[in-house]
Amino acid sequence: MCASGNRHGLVQPALCVGDCDFRMLPAEEYAASMAFPGTCRWRGSKRDRLRAAGNAVPCT
Numbered sequence: 001m002c003a004s005g006n007r008h009g010l011v012q013p014a015l016c017v018g019d020c021d022f023r024m025l026p027a028e029e030y031a032a033s034m035a036f037p038g039t040c041r042w043r044g045s046k047r048d049r050l051r052a053a054g055n056a057v058p059c060t
Contacts, residue, residue: 027053034058 025033027042030053042049 026050030054031056 027046027049030050031040031042032038034053034056035058036053036056042052044052
């Protein structure tokens with residue numbers, strides 16, 4: 001890449017797919033991201049709690 005005058009740039013190497021990580025969030029992290037208080041009690045199985053937190057409407 002050439003730079004001249006006031007035009008300068010940086011080139012970063014492309015990310016490799018192998019460098020990216022992915023993990024599922026537990027229901028408690030979903031709830032925390034939607035501003036539910038930490039004292040909120042969730043009922044049901046792990047799957048039920050995840051569905052309830054994932055379908056919740058965030059506070060405004």
